[in-house]
Amino acid sequence: MTAVLVVDDDPRMLQALRLTLDARGYRVATADDGRSALVAASDQEPFRVDELLARLRAVVRRATPPSQPMVVPFGDYLIDLDARRVARRPDRDGPHANEDVEVRLTPTEWHLLDVLVRNPEKLLTYRDLLPSVGGPAPTERSHYLRQYIARLRRKLEPDPARPRHLITEPGMGYRFQP
Numbered sequence: 001m002t003a004v005l006v007v008d009d010d011p012r013m014l015q016a017l018r019l020t021l022d023a024r025g026y027r028v029a030t031a032d033d034g035r036s037a038l039v040a041a042s043d044q045e046p047f048r049v050d051e052l053l054a055r056l057r058a059v060v061r062r063a064t065p066p067s068q069p070m071v072v073p074f075g076d077y078l079i080d081l082d083a084r085r086v087a088r089r090p091d092r093d094g095p096h097a098n099e100d101v102e103v104r105l106t107p108t109e110w111h112l113l114d115v116l117v118r119n120p121e122k123l124l125t126y127r128d129l130l131p132s133v134g135g136p137a138p139t140e141r142s143h144y145l146r147q148y149i150a151r152l153r154r155k156l157e158p159d160p161a162r163p164r165h166l167i168t169e170p171g172m173g174y175r176f177q178p
Contacts (some may be wrong), residue, residue, distance in 0.1 A: 007037040075156065076089050077089065084095050112149065165177050
């Protein structure tokens with residue numbers, strides 16, 4: 001029989017929980033404050049930390065739905081945010097018709113792309129994006145941000161001079177247009 005310790009300062013709640021759990025086959029101990037809960041826990045033999053942790057893992061597993069991998073099409077590329085991978089879709093007529101070509105990004109480029117892609121069509125201000133870019137002073141950081149966005153465009157945009165996906169909003173920030 002599984003033992004359960006119920007702690008609550010409301011006597012009616014304690015009584016209701018005791019009756020409900022007892023009716024379902026649990027051995028119930030109750031306490032109305034933290035001190036008496038510690039005493040009651042130390043008096044019980046079924047209490048084991050490893051069992052508690054195993055049960056918590058099982059509850060979390062059941063409660064958390066499996067997440068779908070977030071793969072976003074980006075022009076001729078697919079961005080897999082979970083795997084942190086950007087791949088160019090295969091050229092159907094070329095010699096490597098079935099092979100993805102992986103695009104290598106620096107950690108800062110990846111972080112900027114991740115933030116932009118997770119916020120499609122939303123204007124992200126320099127302030128939203130600057131914490132992700134290093135640099136000594138805020139004015140210099142905006143220069144770094146422009147450089148990193150330019151690098152991303154060279155790697156991912158078909159025509160970096162006329163970006164279709166990494167859009168500049170002059171004086172405000174950037175926007176990802178899927």
